[in-house]
Amino acid sequence: METDIIVSGFKQSIEMHNLRYKRYLGDGDSSVFMNIRQAYYDNVNSYKLVEKIECKNHAVRCLNKNMRLLLRQTEYPLPQRRSLESKINEIGKYCVYAIEGAKEASSHVGVGMLRVALRNCLEHVYGCHDKCQVYLCKNGTIVVPTKYKKNDKALPKANATSVQYRLLKDTALWKEIEKHLTRLVTLSDSLIHGQTTNRAECFQGHMAKLTQGKRKNVNYRGAYQKKKNQAILASKYGSGWSAPFIKMCEGKSP
Ligand SMILES: [Zn+2]
Numbered sequence: 025m026e027t028d029i030i031v032s033g034f035k036q037s038i039e040m041h042n043l044r045y046k047r048y049l050g051d052g053d054s055s056v057f058m059n060i061r062q063a064y065y066d067n068v069n070s071y072k073l074v075e076k077i078e079c080k081n082h083a084v085r086c087l088n089k090n091m092r093l094l095l096r097q098t099e100y101p102l103p104q105r106r107s108l109e110s111k112i113n114e115i116g117k118y119c120v121y122a123i124e125g126a127k128e129a130s131s132h133v134g135v136g137m138l139r140v141a142l143r144n145c146l147e148h149v150y151g152c153h154d155k156c157q158v159y160l161c162k163n164g165t166i167v168v169p170t171k172y173k174k175n176d177k178a179l180p181k182a183n184a185t186s187v188q189y190r191l192l193k194d195t196a197l198w199k200e201i202e203k204h205l206t207r208l209v210t211l212s213d214s215l216i217h218g219q220t221t222n223r224a225e226c227f228q229g230h231m232a233k234l235t236q237g238k239r240k241n242v243n244y245r246g247a248y249q250k251k252k253n254q255a256i257l258a259s260k261y262g263s264g265w266s267a268p269f270i271k272m273c274e275g276k277s278p
Pocket residue numbers: 148152153156161162164165
């Protein structure tokens with residue numbers, strides 16, 4: 025049902041706005057996208073297929089989730105799992121920096137460089153910088169993108185000859201982590217845009233709050249439309265938008 029609503033929205037775009045959506049920004053759910061992809065397709069014009077851009081937050085979150093699942097799998101030796109546990113935050117942060125760094129330096133960093141950087145994640149985190157990309161790692165120190173500079177300190181430098189590196193390199197656990205990283209690498213084409221679904225989720229959050237889920241019927245006398253407008257204003261100007269708005273209209277504070 026959810027898919028039908030979204031596809032119907034896509035199909036009406038030409039009639040309502042005289043435009044065709046070229047790209048769709050979504051999370052890892054591919055079942056919805058398979059229907060959206062062919063919303064305008066007429067078996068003749070392949071350029072009418074909708075492209076998908078993956079949300080970078082969902083992609084990295086999925087990687088983190090899979091790595092945390094590996095920590096619970098007892099077929100991998102405990103010292104190796106402990107080593108991964110100590111580096112798990114660093115791996116996630118490295119991927120976020122790689123994606124954001126590539127977006128910020130898009131004039132000279134292409135998809136190929138992002139792909140190499142993501143593939144090299146484990147080597148960098150465990151202190152081997154032979155294949156590190158210049159835009160992301162300088163002499164073993166990660167380059168923090170401007171967006172994260174204020175709040176973040178540089179990640180600690182690891183040593184290639186460290187016990188942890190020798191303990192984990194080329195083991196079954198190492199290969200399993202690389203497998204999950206490969207999934208992220210395959211998404212490089214869309215990750216380079218550095219887009220997220222935050223705005224949609226913020227709107228959805230306000231919408232759920234205002235309509236109170238399914239507890240209250242807000243379908244009569246245009247109430248749903250009003251709630252939707254309130255949610256749009258709240259997601260755009262913050263939840264305190266109504267006070268200055270009323271003051272502007274009525275000349276006094278509510
Ligand atoms: Zn490095």
